[in-house]
Each structure stands twice: as C-alpha cells, then as structure tokens.
Amino acid sequence: MNVAHKHSDKVYSVALEGSRAASSPIAASWRRCLDLHHLTPDERRSPQTLEEAEFRRMRERMAHLVSASSDEIDRLFTMVGRSGCCLVLADRHGVVLERRGVAGDDKDFHRLGLWQQAVWSEASAGTNGIGTALADERAVTIHREQHFLSANIALSCATAPIRDHLGQVTAALDISTCxxxxxxxxxxxxxxxxxxxxxxxxxxxxxxxxxKARIVMLPNAGSPSALLAVDGDDLILGATRSARQALQIDDQAIARGLPASDALHERRGEEGSDLLEAERAALRRVLSRTGGNVSQAAQLLGISRATLHRKIKRLELH
Incomplete structure (x- = not known):
C-alpha cells in the first residue's frame, strides 16, 4: 500500500471515530474537511487561486495589514529563512497576501501551491496550518501526516492567528517547511x-x-499585547483581546463610555473627587511646563497669580 493510500485510510479511520474527533483538534479538522467541505484525502488538488484582478483588490483592502506585518515578517525570515522555511501572511479567508522564501526552496513550495494568490483555507486545502489556525482561532502546528490531503503531507507548518483592534481574527502568520x-x-x-x-x-x-490615542499597557496582565487606547478624557476607545479578557470588557462597555481609571480599578481619592483630581492634574501639568514659575503658569491659565496661589494651597500642590 503506497503512502497516499495509507494516509487516506488513517484519515477516514480517525475522523469517523466520534470520540477521537471530539477530543483531538486534528481529528476534528479532518471531520470538518469530510463533512463540511466535502473533501477526500486522496484527491490530487491544489489550493484555489484568485484571479489577478481579484487578488489585487483584496491586497489593496488589506494594505494596512501588509504594512503592519512587513517588518515582523522580514525579521522572522532572517531567523528561519535559510533553514528551509518559507513565511506566509494570509488574510482571514486564507488568501496568501505576502510570502518570503529562499530561491533554492521555492520550487517545492510553488509545486504545493504555497504562493501568493493561493487560498489555504480548510475548504480549499483541507487541514493545514493557515486554514486550521483561522478555523480554530488559535495557534496550531500541523506536522506532515496531520494534513488532511495526502498531497500536502510533505509540509510541516507552525501558524498563529492575528487579531485586529476589535479582537477579531483578521489574518494568519505561518512558517512552513518541506x-x-x-x-x-x-x-x-x-x-x-x-x-x-x-x-x-x-x-x-x-x-x-x-x-491619536494614548496607548496604555495593562499592569499584571501577563501579556505585552494587553493594551488600551485612551482619549484625553480618560475614556477607553479600544482594547486588544488580551485586555478585554483581563478586564472583562466588551464593545458594549466601550461604546457606553468607560473611564480607564474605572476599568483599571484606580481609586486615588474619595468618591466625588473626580473634579478635584482633574483640576490638580491640570495645574501640575501647567506648573511643570513653566518649571514651577507661578506667574507664567497663571498667565497660561488666564487667572491671577493670587488665585493660582489659593488653588495651589487648597489642592496641596507644594
């Protein structure tokens, strides 16, 4: 029995065994390929490829993603590119927008279809790093025979999803090797x-x-990607997925208007002291800008020097 037939038999055996399909992410993906996408493991097929005009339009729509990813892809490629790996950036549909590879290895990747314009969703290419990471919304490794299609078992893939500013999966970054x-x-x-x-x-x-927002990294969140975007009034404009999970907030809470100090449980004074705190902060900023010169600060604030002295005393700014 050849390798393709042995692999095909294994896919059917594992995917159709209900208990294993429920407990194994790979088996669950194989089951999706059979039942949802109507693929067969031994079919000789390449990933779908977008027409040039459609691909160009899609890449233009995702220009911000390509721009935000370019330096990271280049940096990662300098680490792994010469070890027989190629790097791929795909959008949320599995369309390969960007790739990096060494010319000596490109023949194998091109033959497999791991190239720009190709669609590496599960529906198009079966279980694979890109498609399965997008489907499961989590980082995956798909090693050789874990691929659904026998045609892809020469590949090993390590892939991570990329989330947008709303915490939604928008792309996948993949390292593949033959x-x-x-x-x-x-x-x-x-x-x-x-x-x-x-x-x-x-x-x-x-x-x-x-x-234009102030970006705040959450303390004690355990992830450098736990970030808040905060406006000048201390209201949260946006939050990464890590921050949303850490603070247990969602789009509705943000839309209602949520002060960052409330979300972070910062309580600097008694209830009802918000105006005093705001005034104290404003005066400290002006005094800092003038190097502590009260006359200049009063002029900037449009009040008399005597009034500013009274405020300094009342707010205990010494």
Missing part, C-alpha cells in the same frame, strides 16, 4: 517564534487603528 527531518522540538520553537511575531503585528495594528 524538510523531512523536522522534530517536535523544532516545531515548538517555530511555533513560539511565529506566535511572538503575530502578537507584535497585533500591537502594530492596534496602534494604527488609534493613532
């Missing part, structure tokens, strides 16, 4: 590298979405 000596340890290292890069891309996307 090397047959890839170990579990190597895949684990590649997976960590691609997850770290994906988080940095998410941070870039978040900052791009709120260019």
């Amino acid at each position: 090397r047959n000596d890839v170990t579990d340890l190597t895949l684990a290292m590649l997976s960590q590298a691609v997850r770290d890069a994906a988080l940095r891309v998410e941070t870039n996307l978040f900052r791009l979405a709120f260019p």
Whole structure:
C-alpha cells in the first residue's frame, strides 16, 4: 500500500471515530474537511487561486495589514529563512497576501501551491496550518501526516492567528517547511517564534487603528499585547483581546463610555473627587511646563497669580 493510500485510510479511520474527533483538534479538522467541505484525502488538488484582478483588490483592502506585518515578517525570515522555511501572511479567508522564501526552496513550495494568490483555507486545502489556525482561532502546528490531503503531507507548518483592534481574527502568520527531518522540538520553537511575531503585528495594528490615542499597557496582565487606547478624557476607545479578557470588557462597555481609571480599578481619592483630581492634574501639568514659575503658569491659565496661589494651597500642590 503506497503512502497516499495509507494516509487516506488513517484519515477516514480517525475522523469517523466520534470520540477521537471530539477530543483531538486534528481529528476534528479532518471531520470538518469530510463533512463540511466535502473533501477526500486522496484527491490530487491544489489550493484555489484568485484571479489577478481579484487578488489585487483584496491586497489593496488589506494594505494596512501588509504594512503592519512587513517588518515582523522580514525579521522572522532572517531567523528561519535559510533553514528551509518559507513565511506566509494570509488574510482571514486564507488568501496568501505576502510570502518570503529562499530561491533554492521555492520550487517545492510553488509545486504545493504555497504562493501568493493561493487560498489555504480548510475548504480549499483541507487541514493545514493557515486554514486550521483561522478555523480554530488559535495557534496550531500541523506536522506532515496531520494534513488532511495526502498531497500536502510533505509540509510541516507552525501558524498563529492575528487579531485586529476589535479582537477579531483578521489574518494568519505561518512558517512552513518541506524538510523531512523536522522534530517536535523544532516545531515548538517555530511555533513560539511565529506566535511572538503575530502578537507584535497585533500591537502594530492596534496602534494604527488609534493613532491619536494614548496607548496604555495593562499592569499584571501577563501579556505585552494587553493594551488600551485612551482619549484625553480618560475614556477607553479600544482594547486588544488580551485586555478585554483581563478586564472583562466588551464593545458594549466601550461604546457606553468607560473611564480607564474605572476599568483599571484606580481609586486615588474619595468618591466625588473626580473634579478635584482633574483640576490638580491640570495645574501640575501647567506648573511643570513653566518649571514651577507661578506667574507664567497663571498667565497660561488666564487667572491671577493670587488665585493660582489659593488653588495651589487648597489642592496641596507644594
């Protein structure tokens, strides 16, 4: 029995065994490929490919993603590119928008269809790093025979989803290799590298979405991607998924108007002291700008020097 037939038999055996399909993410993906996408593991098929004009329009729509990802892809490629890996950035539909590869390895990746314009969703290419990470909304590693299609079992993939400023999955970043000596340890290292890069891309996307906001990193959240975008009135404009989970907030809470100090449980004074705190902060900023010169500060504020002295005394600004 050849390798393709053995793989096909294994896919059917595992996917159709209900208990394993429920407990294993790979088996669950294989089951989706059979039941939802109506694929067969031994069919000889390449991923769908978008027409040039459609691809160009899609890439233009995702220009902000490509821009936010470019430096991270380049940085990651310098680490893994010469070890037989290619890097792929795909949108939320699995369309390959960007890729990096070494010319000597490109023949194998092109033959498999891991190229710009190709669609690596589960519906198009079966269980694979990009499609399964997008479907499950989590980082995955798909090692050789874990792919659904027998045509793809030469690939090993480590992939992480990328979330937008609303916390929704918008793309996937993937490292793939055709090397047959890839170990579990190597895949684990590649997976960590691609997850770290994906988080940095998410941070870039978040900052791009709120260019005029103050970006606040949550203390004690356990993730550098736990960020808030805060306006000049201390109201939260946006939050990354990590921040939403840490603070247990959602779009509705943000839309209603949520002060960052409330979300962070910052209580600097007694209830009802918000106006005094705001006045104290405003005076401190002006005095800081004038180097403590009360006359200049009073002039900037449009009040008399005597009035400013009274405020300084009342607010205990010494």
